Amino acid sequence: MEMGLVKGSEIKVERIAPLGDPIEIKVKGYCLSLRKDDAKKIEIKIA
Numbered sequence: 001m002e003m004g005l006v007k008g009s010e011i012k013v014e015r016i017a018p019l020g021d022p023i024e025i026k027v028k029g030y031c032l033s034l035r036k037d038d039a040k041k042i043e044i045k046i047a
Helices: none
Strands: 011-016 023-027 030-034
Touching: none
Parallel strands: none
Antiparallel strands: 011 023, 023 030
């Protein structure tokens, strides 16, 4: 939650590393890199 990942936030996958870890997403105007294990915990809904 401290990183802006709260319910209703729009996120966009910007880049995925060649081996798939980490993943870079854009949320609330800034880029955030997450490890696969952390990214798996994010529940998304496709609009």
